[in-house]
Amino acid sequence: MMFMAANANLAAFESAVNRPEHEISLALAGLTMSAFEYPDLAVPHYVDRFEQLSQIAHESIQDKDEPAVALATVLFDDMGFSGNTQDYGHPRNSFLSEVLDRRMGIPITLSVVYLEIAQRLGFRAKGVGLPGHFIVGVYASDDAQVQPIYLDPFHRGQVLSVEDCKARVRAITADKLPFNSSFLNPVSKRYILTRILNNLKGTYGSMQDLVRTAHVVERLLVLDPNDSGEVRNLAMLYGATGRQRMAIETFERYLTAWPDASDHQAIKSYMKKLAANLARLN
Numbered sequence: 001m002m003f004m005a006a007n008a009n010l011a012a013f014e015s016a017v018n019r020p021e022h023e024i025s026l027a028l029a030g031l032t033m034s035a036f037e038y039p040d041l042a043v044p045h046y047v048d049r050f051e052q053l054s055q056i057a058h059e060s061i062q063d064k065d066e067p068a069v070a071l072a073t074v075l076f077d078d079m080g081f082s083g084n085t086q087d088y089g090h091p092r093n094s095f096l097s098e099v100l101d102r103r104m105g106i107p108i109t110l111s112v113v114y115l116e117i118a119q120r121l122g123f124r125a126k127g128v129g130l131p132g133h134f135i136v137g138v139y140a141s142d143d144a145q146v147q148p149i150y151l152d153p154f155h156r157g158q159v160l161s162v163e164d165c166k167a168r169v170r171a172i173t174a175d176k177l178p179f180n181s182s183f184l185n186p187v188s189k190r191y192i193l194t195r196i197l198n199n200l201k202g203t204y205g206s207m208q209d210l211v212r213t214a215h216v217v218e219r220l221l222v223l224d225p226n227d228s229g230e231v232r233n234l235a236m237l238y239g240a241t242g243r244q245r246m247a248i249e250t251f252e253r254y255l256t257a258w259p260d261a262s263d264h265q266a267i268k269s270y271m272k273k274l275a276a277n278l279a280r281l282n
Contacts, residue, residue, distance in 0.1 A: 009035035014222045017190065024189040027116045030096040030109075033193065036215035038097060046097050050113075053079070054120035061121070068123055068138035068149050072114070072157025079103065081110060083154035091212075094200050108134035108196055110153035126186030129195060130165060132172035137186055150184075194223050210241050228258045232267075239270070244278040247271075 009032070016029040027050045031043045057074045064070035075081045084093050084104045092098040099105035099113060111127055111134050118125035124139040128150065137148040150160040152168075160168070166179045197220050204213040214237035220230050231254045238247035251271050255264060 009039065010218055010222065013219055017193065017223060021188055021190070025116075026112050026189055026192060027096065029189070029193055030112060030196070033197070033219055034095045034097060036212070037091070037095060041097055046100060049100050050116050051120065053113075054117045057117055058121055066149070067121070068118070068125070068151065069157070069159060071118060071121065071123070072151050072153070072159075075114060075117070076153070076156040081105070081113060081153070082156065083107070083110065089203060091200060091203050094196050094203070106199070107152070107154040108192065108199070111136050112192065112196075114151065114153050114157070127189075127192050128184055129187045129191065130172075130183050131169055131177060133168050134192075134195070135160065135165070135168075137184070139186075190223055194220065197223070210237055213237055214241060226257075228254065228261065231257070232263075235267075239274055244274045244281075248274050248278070 012032040012035060013029065016032045017024060025047075027047050028043070031041065031046050035041060035043075053075075056079075057071055060074045060078065061067045061070040081099075081103045084090070084106060087093070088106060092102070093104070093106040094109055096109060096112065099109045105113070108127075114136050115125050115127060118136075118138065126137050126139065128135045128137045133152075133154070135150055135152050137150050139148045140146050147162075150162075150165060152158045152160055162184070165184060169177060169179050169183065197216050201213055201216045201220070204210075204216060214234060217230050217234045217237060221227065221234060224230070231250060235247050235250035235254060238244075238250060248271055251267055251274075254261070255267065261267075
């Protein structure tokens with residue numbers, strides 16, 4: 001039953017993301033993504049929370065000269081959303097339900113909160129994936145010549161100039177990464193979800209939590225089934241957590257899809273050990 005529930009949770013995430021970009025709801029996808037950690041999460045309740053927040057914000061920003069900035073004021077001053085500077089690396093900062101409940105998160109999840117509410121209010125808001133520090137851009141039109149408003153949700157919706165964005169990158173990378181104008185390009189919703197999952201993968205990996213790391217990699221492969229490195233990673237994680245049959249099946253998928261990979265012999269040798277272990281169990 002537990003395995004069936006896990007499959008159902010993964011299928012719900014797959015349903016939320018395997019659709020055209022404009023049909024993906026970051027709220028729904030982010031909430032279904034977290035089902036491995038919160039299997040009893042009332043997803044519709046939290047989706048409704050976004051609706052409620054957008055209604056409150058709508059009433060507060062009417063007739064404002066800069067509605068995008070006014071929305072940031074509502075979220076980060078009036079409602080109290082803030083960056084978690086004290087416990088930045090905790091996994092709960094990557095789960096939208098926790099961010100909504102605690103009104104605290106990391107740059108990318110606070111950006112998702114802003115983006116989801118902005119979308120409901122009709123703003124042209126997009127995620128902007130600066131290296132190491134996610135922000136949002138609000139666009140007055142589709143005209144590339146019109147400068148968007150950049151906002152930093154982790155720092156209470158601070159308005160950023162292009163020079164401010166450059167300074168953020170310099171500070172985060174210790175001035176080792178030259179700024180590229182492409183850093184300011186808007187990113188897709190699938191990119192945002194991938195970046196959240198990669199954050200979690202790094203966190204769980206540092207904690208040596210292989211079971212949760214496997215859950216994360218399963219979801220990364222929903223977003224990109226053709227990532228050979230992650231297919232191999234998932235097979236290794238299954239093997240390391242005692243799921244020999246799933247490990248063998250995933251390795252077989254890897255060997256079939258990437259027949260020219262240089263590690264075939266090592267993998268085949270490991271598969272024999274897994275098969276022997278499985279035979280002993282039977």
